[in-house]
Amino acid sequence: MTYRNPPTTPRKSATFDDYTLSEIRRAAATGIYDIRGAGAKRKLPHFDDLLFLGASISRYPLEGYRERCDTSVVLGSRHAKKPIELKIPITIAGMSFGSLSGPAKEALGRGATLSGTSTTTGDGGMTEEERGHSKQLVYQYLPSRYGMNPRDLRRADAIEVVVGQGAKPGGGGMLLGQKISDRVAEMRTLPKGIDQRSASRHPDWTGPDDLEIKILELREITDWEKPIYVKVGGARPYYDTALAVKAGADVVVVDGMQGGTAATQEVFIENVGQPTLACIRPAVQALQDLGMHRKVQLIVSGGIRNGADVAKALALGVDAVSIGTAALVALGDNDPRWEAEYNELGTTAGAYDDWHEGRDPAGITTQDPELMKRVDPVAAGRRLANYLKVMTLEAQTIARACGKNSLHNLEPEDLVALTIEAAAMAGVPLAGTNWIPGKNGF
Amino acid sequence: MTATKLSKAATHDHASRIFDLDVSSLRELNQALHNLTPGSNETAWEVLHPKGSHSVAVGVDQPVTIDVRGSVGYYCGGMNSGSTITVHGSAGPGVGENMMSGSIIVKGDASQYAGATGRGGLLVIEGNASSRCGISMKGIDIVVHGNIGHMSAFMAQSGNLVVLGDAGDALGDSIYEARLFVRGKVDSLGADCIAKEMRPEHLQLLQGLLDRAGVTGVKPTEFKRYGSARTLYNFNIDNADAY
Numbered sequence: 001m002t003y004r005n006p007p008t009t010p011r012k013s014a015t016f017d018d019y020t021l022s023e024i025r026r027a028a029a030t031g032i033y034d035i036r037g038a039g040a041k042r043k044l045p046h047f048d049d050l051l052f053l054g055a056s057i058s059r060y061p062l063e064g065y066r067e068r069c070d071t072s073v074v075l076g077s078r079h080a081k082k083p084i085e086l087k088i089p090i091t092i093a094g095m096s097f098g099s100l101s102g103p104a105k106e107a108l109g110r111g112a113t114l115s116g117t118s119t120t121t122g123d124g125g126m127t128e129e130e131r132g133h134s135k136q137l138v139y140q141y142l143p144s145r146y147g148m149n150p151r152d153l154r155r156a157d158a159i160e161v162v163v164g165q166g167a168k169p170g171g172g173g174m175l176l177g178q179k180i181s182d183r184v185a186e187m188r189t190l191p192k193g194i195d196q197r198s199a200s201r202h203p204d205w206t207g208p209d210d211l212e213i214k215i216l217e218l219r220e221i222t223d224w225e226k227p228i229y230v231k232v233g234g235a236r237p238y239y240d241t242a243l244a245v246k247a248g249a250d251v252v253v254v255d256g257m258q259g260g261t262a263a264t265q266e267v268f269i270e271n272v273g274q275p276t277l278a279c280i281r282p283a284v285q286a287l288q289d290l291g292m293h294r295k296v297q298l299i300v301s302g303g304i305r306n307g308a309d310v311a312k313a314l315a316l317g318v319d320a321v322s323i324g325t326a327a328l329v330a331l332g333d334n335d336p337r338w339e340a341e342y343n344e345l346g347t348t349a350g351a352y353d354d355w356h357e358g359r360d361p362a363g364i365t366t367q368d369p370e371l372m373k374r375v376d377p378v379a380a381g382r383r384l385a386n387y388l389k390v391m392t393l394e395a396q397t398i399a400r401a402c403g404k405n406s407l408h409n410l411e412p413e414d415l416v417a418l419t420i421e422a423a424a425m426a427g428v429p430l431a432g433t434n435w436i437p438g439k440n441g442f
Numbered sequence: 443m444t445a446t447k448l449s450k451a452a453t454h455d456h457a458s459r460i461f462d463l464d465v466s467s468l469r470e471l472n473q474a475l476h477n478l479t480p481g482s483n484e485t486a487w488e489v490l491h492p493k494g495s496h497s498v499a500v501g502v503d504q505p506v507t508i509d510v511r512g513s514v515g516y517y518c519g520g521m522n523s524g525s526t527i528t529v530h531g532s533a534g535p536g537v538g539e540n541m542m543s544g545s546i547i548v549k550g551d552a553s554q555y556a557g558a559t560g561r562g563g564l565l566v567i568e569g570n571a572s573s574r575c576g577i578s579m580k581g582i583d584i585v586v587h588g589n590i591g592h593m594s595a596f597m598a599q600s601g602n603l604v605v606l607g608d609a610g611d612a613l614g615d616s617i618y619e620a621r622l623f624v625r626g627k628v629d630s631l632g633a634d635c636i637a638k639e640m641r642p643e644h645l646q647l648l649q650g651l652l653d654r655a656g657v658t659g660v661k662p663t664e665f666k667r668y669g670s671a672r673t674l675y676n677f678n679i680d681n682a683d684a685y
Contacts, residue, residue, distance in 0.1 A: 032677065145559040145578060148540055150501050150521040177676055189561070189580040189599045190618055194675035199597060203577040204517070204536040204555040213496050217517040220472045221501030 023266075034266040035174070037099075037355030037365065038325060039167045039258040039302060044275040046258070047309040049422030050415050051431060054401045062400040069396040070406035073320050075297045076158060076227020076250040079219070083227055083250075084136055084158050086320065087116025088392045089407060090310060092384075093255075093301050093324035094140045094160065094231075096122025098175050098184040099262030099355065100328075101372035102129045103380075104364040107331050109133030110377055111384025115392075120160060120322075122262075123173040123198055125187045126152040133377075138229065141218065144173060144198030146188040150221055158251075159218055160229040161211070163202075163240070166259030166302045169233025169273045173198035174263040179358040181367040211247040219248075229253050234274040234302065238282035245287065245296050253322065254283045256302030260325040262365065263356030276302035278425040284317030293317065307394020314395070315410035316426060330387040331380040332362045458486040458509075468495055475525075478504040494534065499527055505544070519546045522563065538565040541582055554591070557584045560601065566655045573610065576603045579620055585655035595622055596632065604651050606660060614668055622668040623648050625660070634674040638667045 012018065023034065055061035062069065076083035092112045097105050099122060106129040112119040118136035121127075125147015131137055139156030141148065153159065164170060175184070175196040185192040205214045215228055230244035231253035244252045256276025261269065280300055287293040300313050301322035313321050325333075334342075336349040338361035345352065345359060355365035363374030399407050402414045416431040417423035423430040424437035435442065461471045471489065478484065487508040492498050496515035499508050503523040510518065513531030523542040532550030541560040548556075551569035558574070560582025567575075567584070573591035576584050576598055585604040592610035595603050598620035608626035615632020621644070622635075631637075640663075648662040 145540060145580070148559065149542060149561070150503065150523060150540075153501075153521070191675070194618075195677050199578065203574070203596075204539050204558040210516075210535075213516045217497040217500055217520050220468065220497045221521055223473060223476055224469070 035176075035263055035356055036266050036269070036353040037260060037262050038269070038353045039260040040270050040273075040275075041353075042270055044258065044303075045277050045419065045421045045425055046275065046303060047277060047312045049277070049418045050312050050426055050428065051418060052308075052311070052315075052398055052402055052414050053416060055403050059403045061403050062405060064397060064400055067400065068405060069399050070408070071392055071396065073297070073408065075299075075320065076229075078250045078292075078296055079224065079248065080158075080227040080250055081223075081225045082157075084118060084138075086118060086136070088388060089314060089320040089395075090115075090304070090388055090391055091117050091138075091299065091320055091322045092119035092327050093259070093322040094120035094122045094138070094162070095324055095328075096124035096173070096175075096262065097127045097130070098122070098124035098179060098188070098367070100364060101366055101375060102127060103372050103375040103377045104328075104331060105130045106133050106377035107375060107380035107384060108327060109137070110381025111327070111330070111388065112136070114381065114385035115388040117388065118157065121156075123162075123175075124184065126156070127187075129377075131155065133381075140231075142173070142198070143200060143202045144188070144196075145203065146198065153218070153226075154222055156226060158227040158229060159222070160231050160253065161215065161218070161249075162231045163211075163244075164233030164235065164255075165231065165261060166233045166255035166257050166273055166276070167261035168264045168268045169235040170200060171264055171268055171272075172200035174261075174356065176263065176356045176358075179356065179367050184367060208243040208247050211243075215248045227251055229299070231255060233257075233259075234276065234279040237274070237279040238286045241283040241286035241298070242290060245290055245292050249296060251297045251299060251319075252283065252287075253299040253301065254279045255322075256300070258303030259301050260328075275425070276300060276304075277422060280313060280316045280318060281425065281427045287317075294319070307391040307396075308398060310391055311395040311398040311407065311410055312415065314407050315414050316412060319408070326387070327384055328364055330384045331364055331375065332383070333360075333364050335362055338362055458488050459484050460488045460490060462490040463493065463495055463498075464491040468497060472497070472500060475499060475502045475504075475506075475508075478502075478506060480504065482506075492531070496534070499525070502527075502544075513550065522546060532569065533567075537567075538563075538582070541565065551588070552586075556586075557582050560584070564654055570607070576601075576620070579603065583651055583654070585651055585657065587657070589626070592629070593632070595620055595635075598622070602647065602651055604648065604655070604665070606657065614670075616674065617668075617670045619670065621647075623651075623662075623665040624668065625665045628666075628668070631668065634671050635668055636671045638669045640665070640667045 073089045109130045113135040119134045120138040136157045138158045141161045177193045227250040229251040230249040232240040234256040257273035297319035300318045304321045341361035360366040363371040415428040489510045492512045494515045498518045500520040502525040505524045508527045515534040517536045519527045524544040528547045533548045533552045535553040536555045538546040539558045541563045543563045545564040547566045552567045552571040556571045556575045557565040559578045561580045565584045567586045570588035571590045575590040575594040577596045579598045579601045581601045589607035595614045599618040605624045609628045611629045612632035614635030645662040
C-alpha cells in the first residue's frame with residue numbers, strides 16, 4: 001500500500017469568490033459592464049440590526065386590540081395650499097411607465113388607493129392608468145423631463161423634484177431598446193428601439209440656489225397648491241436635506257442604496273451611495289438643526305420590507321417611508337410560480353433582476369403585450385393593499401408595545417442596536433450598554 | 443385684484459391689461475394669468491418693471507399676448523401653452539423652458555438653457571443665447587439671431603434650432619432627432635453630431651422657420667445642417683471612447 005499525503009481541502013478565495021470570478025469571465029467575454037435592476041444586494045447594516053425595547057416597569061403598553069394607534073401623516077404642510085393626507089406612513093415610490101407595464105402601474109395605483117396612500121410616477125411621464133387609479137399621485141420632475149407638461153403637473157397631487165436615487169446617486173435613467181414600445185417612445189419623444197440613457201443632471205438648473213428658483217417656478221405654475229418634494233440618493237444626507245429645506249422643499253425624500261432601480265450598472269448599485277440606515281439620522285439631524293423637524297416631512301426609502309422596518313424608521317425620526325421593490329414583490333415579482341421560466345433566463349425566482357431586458361415572466365418589468373397580461377391589476381392591487389395593511393398592523397403592534405398611541409410617537413429611545421455599526425449609524429445604544437459610538441467623544 | 447393695481451391702458455390701440463411688478467406681486471400676476479378662461483377678452487397684457495424677476499408669466503395656457511417691458515430672471519414663460527410673450531429686454535436662464543406651444547420673443551440676449559426641454563411653439567432670441575441653448579429640446583423651434591454658447595442642443599430629441607451667427611463647442615452632443623441649422627461657424631461638434639446634407643425639404647423647412655421668426659434678408663442656402671449620426675443609439679462597446 002502506497003502512502004499518500006493527506007490532501008488539502010480545495011480552498012476558494014474569499015476575495016475572488018465564485019460571483020467575482022464569474023463576473024471577470026463575463027466581462028472578458030462581452031466587453032461590457034453588467035446592467036441589472038433592483039438595489040444593492042450586498043449585506044449591509046440595516047433595520048434588522050435594531051431592536052425595540054418594548055414596555056417595562058417604567059413604560060406601559062397600550063392594549064393591542066383596543067387602544068387606538070394613529071398611523072396617519074400629512075405631507076407638504078410647509079408651503080402647499082393642498083397638503084397630502086395619508087392614512088398610513090407608507091407610500092409607493094416612483095417607478096416609471098416604461099420600466100413597468102401599464103397593468104403593473106395600474107395595480108400600484110389601485111393598491112395604494114385602497115390603502116389610503118400615494119403612488120408616484122417615474123422617468124416616463126404620467127399615464128392614464130396610474131392617474132385614473134391613484135387617488136393621490138406624486139408626479140416626478142426628472143432630469144429627462146420625459147412627458148413633462150403643465151396639464152399633468154396641475155392634475156398631480158404633489159410634485160417630486162428628483163435629484164438622485166439610492167441605487168445610483170449621480171446616475172441617470174436607463175431604458176434599453178427592447179423595452180421601448182411605440183407608446184413608450186411616444187411618451188418620451190424618442191425613436192422606438194433605441195437605448196435611452198436619460199440625463200443625470202437637470203437641464204435647466206444646477207446647485208441649491210438654482211433649485212430654489214426652480215421650486216418657485218413649479219409653485220407659480222401650480223398656484224402654490226401642490227406639495228413639492230425633493231428626492232435625493234443617499235449620498236450626503238445631512239447637507240442634501242439641509243439644502244433641500246433651504247431651497248424650499250415641503251418634503252425631503254432620502255433613498256438609501258438598497259433602493260431599487262429599473263436598470264443601471266451593477267458596479268454603480270453596489271459601490272455608490274450609503275445604506276438606508278446610515279442616511280436617516282443625518283437627515284433628521286439636519287431638520288432638527290434647522291428647527292424644521294416635523295415641519296418639513298422626511299420620507300425614507302430603500303429596503304423597507306415589513307412593519308418592523310417602518311416602525312424603526314419612524315422611531316429614528318422619519319415621517320413616512322416609501323416602498324418600491326417590496327411593492328413589486330407584492331404584485332408578483334420574482335414569484336416562484338414562474339420558476340421554470342426564470343430558469344430559462346438563467347436565473348431563479350428571488351434572484352431575477354434583469355428588469356431592463358423586458359422579458360419578466362411575472363409581466364411587471366416588461367412592455368411585452370403577452371407577458372403583461374399576467375398581471376391582473378385588480379388582483380395585484382388587492383395583494384399590494386393586503387401587504388400594506390399587514391405592514392401597518394405590524395408597525396402598530398410594535399408601537400403599542402412601546403406605549404405609543406401614534407406611530408410617530410416612536411423615538412430613538414425605544415431602540416437598541418445589535419451591532420456597533422448599526423449603533424453608530426442609528427445613533428442608538430449598543431444592546432446591553434449605554435454606549436452610542438461616536439457620541440460624547442467615544 | 444384691486445383696482446389700484448390694475449388699469450386699462452389708453453396708450454394702445456387695443457385695451458391692454460397692465461401689471462406693474464413695482465406695485466403687484468409676481469404671484470398676483472401669474473394667478474391673474476392662470477385665471478384666464480377660453481374666450482376671455484383680456485387678450486393683451488403688459489408687465490412693467492420686471493427688474494429681473496424669476497418665473498414671469500409661467501404656465502400660461504390661454505392665447506393672449508404678454509409684453510414684458512424690461513429684463514427678466516429665470517424661467518420666463520416656462521411651460522407656456524399658447525400665449526405670445528415678448529420680452530423687451532434680456533432673459534435669464536431657462537427662458538421658455540418646457541414650452542408646449544405659442545411663442546416667446548426675446549428682444550435682447552438670453553442666458554443659459556434657453557428653450558430647455560421645449561416641446562412645441564417658437565422661441566426667438568433676437569440677440570445671442572448663452573450655453574446649452576435648446577438642451578434636451580423635444581419639439582420646440584428655436585431661432586437665434588446672434589450666436590449660441592457651448593453644449594447647445596445637448597441630448598436634443600426633436601424640433602429645430604436655427605442659429606444665424608456662430609455656435610460654441612460641442613454643438614449637439616448626444617443629439618437624437620432634432621435638426622440644427624447654423625449659418626456661421628461651429629467651434630466643434632459634440633459626440634454623435636455630424637454635418638448633414640441640406641436637402642430641398644430642409645431648405646423649405648428652414649425658410650418657414652425664418653419667416654415665422656421674422657428674419658429677412660437671409661437665405662436658407664447660407665446655413666449648414668447638423669444632426670445625429672445615430673451611432674450611439676444602441677450601446678456598442680467599440681463606441682465607448684465617445685461617451
